[in-house]
Amino acid sequence: MDFNEILNNINENCVKIQKKNFKKGDIITYYIENRKQICILISGKADLIRYDKDGNKDIIENYNVNDIFGETFYPVNTNNELFVQATENCEVLIFLYEDIKMKCKNNCKYHQILISSLLELVINKSVHQNSRIEILSKRTIREKLLSYFSILSTTSSSKTVILPFSLTNLADYLSVDRSAMMREIKNLITEGFISKNKNKIKILY
């Protein structure tokens, strides 16, 4: 998926796409009701963040290369302030859905490639969301952990998985209390289901 090629070749008269750079810590975009912005992360990492009414910071999603975000994909309402913040330096493509939605009159090739590529990215996003739903649907912390490890194991084709984030963030991702999760990891180890070394988990069953 070479978005730079698309960007360089697309007919500027028909599609308005911006490429912007952000430094670590910068706000890439605020989610605005009734706008439909689409952002594609070309390089770097970023988080979708919300502050709830009690002022607690929630990391709702995190993004890597080829991830797609923007309020187009998220139910936005005025109660929540949602924004995406760079956790590393980032290159991002930014445009509005209505600006690319329909084929331009010029019938330009790269516009069509853009739409097809976008479709592919959104499908990937949907698959990831379904994995997340699958995990969150589990009733116990144990099942959530095992289900998460199992998905990592399948995608990496290995019984030893490397956690892509800290245990603190894992608890957030599974949406459980961290200390309760730690307790359950300990139980899984003593009961022989897994072993653990730093951020490597080995599945033993």
Add this chain to the structure above:
Amino acid sequence: MDFNEILNNINENCVKIQKKNFKKGDIITYYIENRKQICILISGKADLIRYDKDGNKDIIENYNVNDIFGETFYPVNTNNELFVQATENCEVLIFLYEDIKMKCKNNCKYHQILISSLLELVINKSVHQNSRIEILSKRTIREKLLSYFSILSTTSSSKTVILPFSLTNLADYLSVDRSAMMREIKNLITEGFISKNKNKIKILY
């Protein structure tokens, strides 16, 4: 989104799309690893169903008009048998992702409309999935319920919401024990947060 128009006008030499009819109870499709089928529900209702290793039936998703499904959107592995079953008579468009992915040589107009329409449907799907994730991320049954009611209330612009499915299925959707959910609904009523009449919930705060 008029898929019949697309179907009637699309160049049959470039895109293979089938329209099929199903009776209530029929299996619309089994999810197969490494295939990438896409189905669009034109009319009727259907459920995505899994039987886990203990033989328990799980309703994972349910589909209405304009919903899109197929293994393209779901992480499939050989451990689970996944299939979609009609809960009412259905008309369904069925095709393979690779058959429509790239623009045909003929450059036919309706092929492009199909891809754009598909993009729109997948974006909608993604927004719904995010709502579901939002709800499932809540830690307590009470928060899940209130969060669900609040989303229904926002989309219907009314403080009185009509539950689109039975309480039994609501418990499934929220992924909680039904009796515990009933208890919590009762608590919400006695504490004055909501009132309830049949399948109508009124939000009182």
Add this chain to the structure above:
DNA sequence: AAAAATCTGTTGCAAAAGCAACAAAATTGA
């Protein structure tokens, strides 16, 4: 219209999870 199946509502009890608070280890950054 009767029988079967599903859904709603309720409860006691056991298990699991959340909360709070703390210390030690590891990482970051000034």
Add this chain to the structure above:
DNA sequence: TCAATTTTGTTGCTTTTGCAACAGATTTTT
């Protein structure tokens, strides 16, 4: 490099949830 911050690991206690088992109401099927 040393101080500050974040992460990991642990535990006692409380609250919430799940489970099991009912009975009654409602809906569907025959």
